[in-house]
Amino acid sequence: MSAKQVIVIGAGAGGMMAAMRAAQSGADVLLLEKTERPGKKILISGNMRCNLSNAKELNDFIAMYGPNGRFLYSAFNQYFRDDLLLFLKDRGIETKTEPDGRIFPVSDDARHVVGLFERCLADNKVQIQTGAHVTDIMVNNGHVTGVKTEQKAYPATAVILATGGASYPGTGSTGDGYRMAAAVGHTITKLRPALVPLVVVETEKAKSMQGARLHNVRLSAYQCKADDINTSTTPIRDVGRRIMGKQPRLPVIESRMGDVMMTHYGIGGPVALQMTLAIVTALEQGPVSVAIDLKPTLDYKGLREQLQWGLDLYSKQNYRIILKRYLPKKLIEPFIEMTGISTDRLGCQINTRERDRLLSLLKSLRFNIKASLPLDAAMVTAGGVELKEIDPRTMASRLIKGLYFCGEVMDIDAETGGYNLQAAFSTGYVAGDNAAAFYATVY
Numbered sequence: 001m002s003a004k005q006v007i008v009i010g011a012g013a014g015g016m017m018a019a020m021r022a023a024q025s026g027a028d029v030l031l032l033e034k035t036e037r038p039g040k041k042i043l044i045s046g047n048m049r050c051n052l053s054n055a056k057e058l059n060d061f062i063a064m065y066g067p068n069g070r071f072l073y074s075a076f077n078q079y080f081r082d083d084l085l086l087f088l089k090d091r092g093i094e095t096k097t098e099p100d101g102r103i104f105p106v107s108d109d110a111r112h113v114v115g116l117f118e119r120c121l122a123d124n125k126v127q128i129q130t131g132a133h134v135t136d137i138m139v140n141n142g143h144v145t146g147v148k149t150e151q152k153a154y155p156a157t158a159v160i161l162a163t164g165g166a167s168y169p170g171t172g173s174t175g176d177g178y179r180m181a182a183a184v185g186h187t188i189t190k191l192r193p194a195l196v197p198l199v200v201v202e203t204e205k206a207k208s209m210q211g212a213r214l215h216n217v218r219l220s221a222y223q224c225k226a227d228d229i230n231t232s233t234t235p236i237r238d239v240g241r242r243i244m245g246k247q248p249r250l251p252v253i254e255s256r257m258g259d260v261m262m263t264h265y266g267i268g269g270p271v272a273l274q275m276t277l278a279i280v281t282a283l284e285q286g287p288v289s290v291a292i293d294l295k296p297t298l299d300y301k302g303l304r305e306q307l308q309w310g311l312d313l314y315s316k317q318n319y320r321i322i323l324k325r326y327l328p329k330k331l332i333e334p335f336i337e338m339t340g341i342s343t344d345r346l347g348c349q350i351n352t353r354e355r356d357r358l359l360s361l362l363k364s365l366r367f368n369i370k371a372s373l374p375l376d377a378a379m380v381t382a383g384g385v386e387l388k389e390i391d392p393r394t395m396a397s398r399l400i401k402g403l404y405f406c407g408e409v410m411d412i413d414a415e416t417g418g419y420n421l422q423a424a425f426s427t428g429y430v431a432g433d434n435a436a437a438f439y440a441t442v443y
Contacts, residue, residue: 003155006435009134011038014407014428015162016117021432023124027439032132039114050110053081054418055101064414074392079429144402157442158402158435165381165408177409185399187386189411193378194277197268201368209262212330218296219271220255226289226366254278274415292365315348384411395431406431
């Protein structure tokens with residue numbers, strides 16, 4: 001290919017969309033991918049079902065990205081969910097919306113989405129080179145001139161950086177884009193793991209509960225040690241950075257209702273993953289603890305009455321049998337140990353102090369948070385290229401002419417639910433469109 005070309009670095013969701021759109025808009029396009037095939041991260045998204053987007057209205061959708069979501073208004077106004085779904089439908093992929101708003105291919109198979117993009121890239125004569133590890137973006141006098149790989153240099157009129165984050169390194173997202181952007185003068189906002197399980201201080205306690213699936217519980221995070229949690233501050237509704245723009249009241253960092261999974265190192269499951277970023281950020285300010293309310297539909301008074309009613313009704317049954325009525329199997333032994341009540345005790349023998357000890361654990365099972373799992377274990381990377389240095393209307397660098405960004409390499413992240421893929425597709429479309437327009441002005 002000639003020196004007049006658009007080079008896209010990274011063949012993920014954003015990169016493939018950018019390459020396709022730039023080619024559709026008249027540019028000669030070279031797509032460079034460091035792994036052996038395009039779309040590897042798409043293939044594992046949504047448990048390999050490919051959670052494409054979400055049915056939320058625009059403002060609610062934007063809220064899922066936190067304060068930085070405002071940056072996406074322009075991109076979403078140019079290319080959003082309906083455009084993406086029509087693009088897929090016109091090429092044979094029907095989609096479905098699940099009750100929680102998540103949108104998937106009807107086939108529940110991410111391979112169909114990757115295959116469609118590969119066909120579209122071929123139809124639009126995009127040249128793809130896999131196994132091409134880009135090491136540098138070449139710049140002269142504030143203009144992009146090309147890229148360097150480990151093997152050779154490629155001249156370019158415009159470059160789109162679509163390398164993804166630093167999570168799931170096996171898919172090619174190893175943080176190369178941050179280093180390349182920084183090398184040409186861009187600021188990189190601190191990288192943090194998002195959507196990753198939490199590691200607790202009390203690892204032995206967590207290990208004793210390993211494998212317990214806790215459904216419809218409330219997980220609340222506090223800016224204090226576990227012993228200092230004031231349960232009167234626990235919200236009765238979800239609050240947090242990404243929950244419809246609502247902010248938590250201190251010392252509560254975030255609180256959500258949903259499903260939790262106990263692991264040998266701490267706490268996982270959908271709710272914990274969604275709260276990771278807020279917790280990791282809060283750890284920089286001081287100690288963080290969490291409390292799991294196993295009976296969130298009852299307040300303390302209501303649960304106390306229910307417990308007493310159960311102890312009276314099953315007065316001739318032993319404590320272990322009674323616990324089976326209130327807890328998942330894998331929590332019974334840990335609760336026996338934590339309450340210190342002998343399994344031989346009958347319901348009628350459990351006194352008020354012992355009942356209230358059980359009550360406190362059911363309403364506030366506490367752990368101190370040590371950390372999250374590392375960044376390379378996260379589903380999403382928070383942080384990235386500073387958004388003030390990118391034009392939200394075009395995804396163009398405000399520092400380097402001919403340089404564009406899309407997807408997770410920018411300081412944009414959201415929780416699970418299709419938001420991250422939609423942001424990649426939308427910003428990729430805009431970057432490709434505008435890189436092609438810039439390409440057309442260069443003779």
